[in-house]
Amino acid sequence: MTDAADIAIVSFDKFINGDDADKRAVAKQLYNAFSTVGWVYVKDHGIPQERVDEIFGLAKSFFDLPLQQKITWRLQDAELNQGYTGDGDEANGGVDHKECYEHRRFRNPSCPTDSELPGFRETIDEFYGQCYVLGLNVLKCLAIAMDLGEDFFTGITKQADPQLRLIHYPAIEKKIVEQEGHARIIPHTDFGLCTLLFQDSVGGLEVDPFHTGDFKAALPVRGTVLINIADLLQRLTNDRCRSTIHRVVSPKTSGDILPSRYSIPFFIHPDPDVLIDPVIKEEGEVKKYEPVNAGEWRTWNTQKNYKSLPVAT
Numbered sequence: 001m002t003d004a005a006d007i008a009i010v011s012f013d014k015f016i017n018g019d020d021a022d023k024r025a026v027a028k029q030l031y032n033a034f035s036t037v038g039w040v041y042v043k044d045h046g047i048p049q050e051r052v053d054e055i056f057g058l059a060k061s062f063f064d065l066p067l068q069q070k071i072t073w074r075l076q077d078a079e080l081n082q083g084y085t086g087d088g089d090e091a092n093g094g095v096d097h098k099e100c101y102e103h104r105r106f107r108n109p110s111c112p113t114d115s116e117l118p119g120f121r122e123t124i125d126e127f128y129g130q131c132y133v134l135g136l137n138v139l140k141c142l143a144i145a146m147d148l149g150e151d152f153f154t155g156i157t158k159q160a161d162p163q164l165r166l167i168h169y170p171a172i173e174k175k176i177v178e179q180e181g182h183a184r185i186i187p188h189t190d191f192g193l194c195t196l197l198f199q200d201s202v203g204g205l206e207v208d209p210f211h212t213g214d215f216k217a218a219l220p221v222r223g224t225v226l227i228n229i230a231d232l233l234q235r236l237t238n239d240r241c242r243s244t245i246h247r248v249v250s251p252k253t254s255g256d257i258l259p260s261r262y263s264i265p266f267f268i269h270p271d272p273d274v275l276i277d278p279v280i281k282e283e284g285e286v287k288k289y290e291p292v293n294a295g296e297w298r299t300w301n302t303q304k305n306y307k308s309l310p311v312a313t
Helices: 013-017 020-034 049-063 067-073 120-145 231-236 294-305
Strands: 009-011 039-043 083-085 099-104 163-169 185-188 194-199 205-208 224-229 245-248 261-268
Touching (some): 009 020, 013 020, 013 120, 020 120, 049 099, 049 120, 049 194, 049 261, 099 120, 120 163
Antiparallel strands (some): 099 163, 163 261, 185 245, 194 261, 205 245
């Protein structure tokens, strides 16, 4: 049986409500987690569990709709990356058995209207705003811990357009998911700055903190959001923070049919015109990465994750 990953649980209350010393103490806890395993559970984060439960219910309502209706909102453009994707559409070196809905900050043309799914857009927009505030506070924590000044990330997130994703892993035969090249989600790293993840109680997420192939379970912890570092932040911090491999596998079950599972990640990216250039903090320190344009990086990674998905021009 896979052991649980050693991921710290940190209260965010004193960062939200405390003084400067409290904020720095919380920032240090987050940085310690992000510079070792690359993950942290955050509790007391300011988003009520009732709201999270409401979004899971909304996700179920969306994915319970007929496929013929869901594909009318199909994702068409790697740069916008908004709308619905079906089972098997996302495949970066394998086949993921899941369906998703992507929501963005500025443009959501492929979003159900009130007549199609009452309350969906308004509720998703509100939750998006709550995740956005929390995500920028997490980045502020990192800036404080690294002595970059708490507003360091403000300058590269003025037009930040994170991606809120609702994910449904349909009930499926275990033998399908466990065949070669198939998974609920194949092993990967996230490619933005960081990710906020809300899990249901089913389980199946595993992390490989040291990229040794030794995956550990990142178990659902109710009342927390699980946050991980992504590739651009590893590059920007010159490997001080760690973007680590993770996957979703079969949850522990004695049956031949895997239960349905839902999760809600919020992917935080910088402004598209920003150049991500490693920050050098010590004399003689060598930059480990070449600078990359954040927008081009995001579109390229998105496009390669999907089968035959064009980039709009």
